[in-house]
Amino acid sequence: xxxxxxLLLLLVLLNSCAKEEDKKTTCDTTxxxxxxxxxxxxxxxxxxxxxxxxxxGGVVLETHAQVAAYSTSLNDVFYVSLTTATGAKKMPQGGSxxxxxxxxxxxxxxxGAPNN
Ligand code: HEC
Numbered sequence: 001x002x003x004x005x006x007l008l009l010l011l012v013l014l015n016s017c018a019k020e021e022d023k024k025t026t027c028d029t030t031x032x033x034x035x036x037x038x039x040x041x042x043x044x045x046x047x048x049x050x051x052x053x054x055x056x057g058g059v060v061l062e063t064h065a066q067v068a069a070y071s072t073s074l075n076d077v078f079y080v081s082l083t084t085a086t087g088a089k090k091m092p093q094g095g096s097x098x099x100x101x102x103x104x105x106x107x108x109x110x111x112g113a114p115n116n
Contacts, residue, residue, distance in 0.1 A: 027100035071113040
């Protein structure tokens with residue numbers, strides 16, 4: 001009987017591990033919006049260097065219009081620079097976005113970079 005309990009415990013543990021894995025590999029891009037998704041990615045990763053007080057490279061990413069100006073196509077620096085592995089123009093400079101954040105940016109750009 002004791003062994004059965006251990007077996008059950010092991011199964012429960014294994015099952016919860018599997019769920020953790022799912023969370024890591026699933027990227028939900030179904031409800032990407034500028035205001036809730038893109039804005040927070042930018043705030044967390046880009047605003048130190050791209051605000052009106054400190055506009056490195058002359059780039060300010062504070063308003064939707066400013067961001068959209070860099071997002072008109074997937075070939076634009078806004079997306080290409082995020083996915084290029086190396087190079088001076090890879091953004092964020094000195095770091096990188098998670099694959100999921102890149103997917104979300106891509107989804108938003110493909111939708112026409114809407115102000116939603
Ligand atoms: C640590 C500072 C820093 C951070 C953080 C940063 N950037 Fe930059 N960014 C720069 C600098 C410096 C340049 C100018 C690079 C150049 O001209 O070679 C630049 C240039 C750019 C450009 C113009 C590139 C071009 O080819 O004209 C875009 C677009 C850009 N950044 C977007 C972003 C985005 C999006 C993020 C966040 C995901 C980000 N940056 C985060 C420093 C930063």
